[in-house]
Amino acid sequence: MALYMKAAEILEKVEQKKGAVKTLVYDSKFQNIKQLFALVCETQKYSSVLQEIIESTKLLKETKLRIHLAKVLVYDLLIGHGVKCGGAWKTMMLKHRSRLQAALARIKVKRKVSRNQDLLPSSFQQTQDDVIPRYVRVNTLKTTLEDVIDYLKREGFSYQGTASRLEDLDCLSGKTFLRDLHLQDLLVFSAKTDFHDHFLYKAGHIILQDKASCLPAFLLNPQVGSHVIDACAAPGNKTSHLAAIMKNKGKLFAFDLDAKRLSTMSTLLLRAGVTCHQLANQDFLKVDPQSSEYKEVESILLDPSCSGSGMVCLRDEVSEQQDEGRLQALATFQLRCLNHALQFPQVQRVVYSTCSIHAQENEEVVSACLQQNPGFRLVHLLPNWPERGHEPLSQCLRASTAKTRTHGFFVAMLERRPPQTDEENLPVITTLPSVGEEKQEIHQSGASDEEQENTETANEQPTNPSSKKKRRRNRKKLKKQES
Numbered sequence: 038m039a040l041y042m043k044a045a046e047i048l049e050k051v052e053q054k055k056g057a058v059k060t061l062v063y064d065s066k067f068q069n070i071k072q073l074f075a076l077v078c079e080t081q082k083y084s085s086v087l088q089e090i091i092e093s094t095k096l097l098k099e100t101k102l103r104i105h106l107a108k109v110l111v112y113d114l115l116i117g118h119g120v121k122c123g124g125a126w127k128t129m130m131l132k133h134r135s136r137l138q139a140a141l142a143r144i145k146v147k148r149k150v151s152r153n154q155d156l157l158p159s160s161f162q163q164t165q166d167d168v169i170p171r172y173v174r175v176n177t178l179k180t181t182l183e184d185v186i187d188y189l190k191r192e193g194f195s196y197q198g199t200a201s202r203l204e205d206l207d208c209l210s211g212k213t214f215l216r217d218l219h220l221q222d223l224l225v226f227s228a229k230t231d232f233h234d235h236f237l238y239k240a241g242h243i244i245l246q247d248k249a250s251c252l253p254a255f256l257l258n259p260q261v262g263s264h265v266i267d268a269c270a271a272p273g274n275k276t277s278h279l280a281a282i283m284k285n286k287g288k289l290f291a292f293d294l295d296a297k298r299l300s301t302m303s304t305l306l307l308r309a310g311v312t313c314h315q316l317a318n319q320d321f322l323k324v325d326p327q328s329s330e331y332k333e334v335e336s337i338l339l340d341p342s343c344s345g346s347g348m349v350c351l352r353d354e355v356s357e358q359q360d361e362g363r364l365q366a367l368a369t370f371q372l373r374c375l376n377h378a379l380q381f382p383q384v385q386r387v388v389y390s391t392c393s394i395h396a397q398e399n400e401e402v403v404s405a406c407l408q409q410n411p412g413f414r415l416v417h418l419l420p421n422w423p424e425r426g427h428e429p430l431s432q433c434l435r436a437s438t439a440k441t442r443t444h445g446f447f448v449a450m451l452e453r454r455p456p457q458t459d460e461e462n463l464p465v466i467t468t469l470p471s472v473g474e475e476k477q478e479i480h481q482s483g484a485s486d487e488e489q490e491n492t493e494t495a496n497e498q499p500t501n502p503s504s505k506k507k508r509r510r511n512r513k514k515l516k517k518q519e520s
């Protein structure tokens with residue numbers, strides 16, 4: 038009953054444009070966030086059809102239900118899982134079931150369609166480009182890829198080998214599955230495959246995680262035994278992925294501001310067999326980078342709160358509701374977090390990710406951070422990845438349903454520039470510039486052309502005052518050599 042009541046309450050607020058589904062669901066502190074999120078999203082999609090059914094059957098008059106609760110219950114009865122819980126409401130809905138089913142059938146006949154999804158407004162109808170396969174990450178802390186494949190084959194699944202191109206994923210149907218093109222511990226199934234009740238999922242041998250969301254830990258690739266921070270960690274899918282890469286050795290400090298999400302995370306990490314972690318219900322911005330506890334931290338994964346505009350289910354709602362002010366507030370917070378991550382004295386690599394499609398939360402945050410932290414530069418990620426960050430930040434990755442068959446996502450990796458000795462700063466020049474040719478480029482040894490492009494041009498960093506001094510010194514040395 039609590040699920041339906043909460044879903045109705047959130048649906049009402051969403052339809053009155055009082056907030057975004059994702060935010061309202063997370064703020065609700067409901068026990069099963071995923072279940073609530075799915076129920077609200079789906080009911081909202083079918084809202085106009087549900088309204089038609091409810092009006093034509095005069096359901097509100099007969100049951101005294103309020104419209105939003107009626108929509109949620111009718112959705113679950115006719116289109117969803119069937120009203121499973123709900124006590125007295127379940128009995129009431131079952132009493133009206135045949136009338137409601139008849140009303141739905143009439144609407145389908147009138148619109149000349151046979152499937153429920155064909156009743157959706159066009160903005161919600163899925164094209165081939167909208168279909169995201171089911172991704173399953175093998176949890177190598179508990180099992181191996183080979184064992185999972187064998188287990189599934191014994192259950193009648195048919196393994197097709199490793200995908201060789203993106204389009205292979207579109208051919209998945211029924212019980213066929215592939216190994217992913219880019220991530221070796223990731224298996225791909227047809228979109229409709231549901232593992233939520235499967236033994237391998239319940240035992241923590243597999244994690245149900247979108248491919249794009251597997252990128253941050255995969256790219257950060259922390260060393261076994263190293264110290265790592267997951268700055269905004271709950272519910273912890275990326276944390277357990279990091280732990281698997283670290284083979285549970287070393288230290289994984291995970292922070293999150295939300296106690297409820299953190300407690301869910303704790304359960305999930307236990308199920309996944311993660312032991313190298315240390316959870317803290319703490320604001321990452323208040324974590325002291327100078328504390329001796331973090332003096333060995335070399336890698337940080339930062340996946341902060343974002344607009345969620347890349348999540349396919351939220352696409353239309355989000356584009357309607359993302360007002361400038363909200364995006365700006367998120368971007369300011371994200372930049373503060375990224376700047377903070379770079380303050381840890383030994384940090385070498387920071388991966389920044391969002392499930393947003395807005396440049397404001399992605400490339401613009403990274404560019405601003407690089408301008409404020411000239412000691413860091415971008416790493417050119419996965420050269421063969423089909424979707425790049427918006428120019429000039431093509432070192433970063435983007436993901437989308439159309440180009441990568443995933444939710445919309447963004448990933449950047451910043452790394453500390455290697456310290457340069459005075460020797461390294463000596464220019465390597467074949468023809469010496471004549472006196473007065475101040476504007477001629479001086480190519481410094483120790484930085485390849487690609488690095489120069491990555492840092493100087495692509496990041497549009499302001500001239501670093503210390504490198505200006507170094508250049509002046511170099512010019513003086515050159516003049517001496519000349520004379």
Ligand SMILES: C[S@@+](CC[C@H](N)C(=O)[O-])C[C@H]1O[C@@H](n2cnc3c(N)ncnc32)[C@H](O)[C@@H]1O
Pocket residue numbers: 250268269270271272273274275276292293294295298319320321322340341342343
């Ligand atoms: C996008 S979610 C993280 C998802 C997570 N990385 C995963 O893969 O499961 C963002 C998280 O940041 C947390 N958060 C927001 N502000 C924070 C802060 N100042 N310090 C720490 N965590 C914060 C939110 O509670 C939320 O759980």
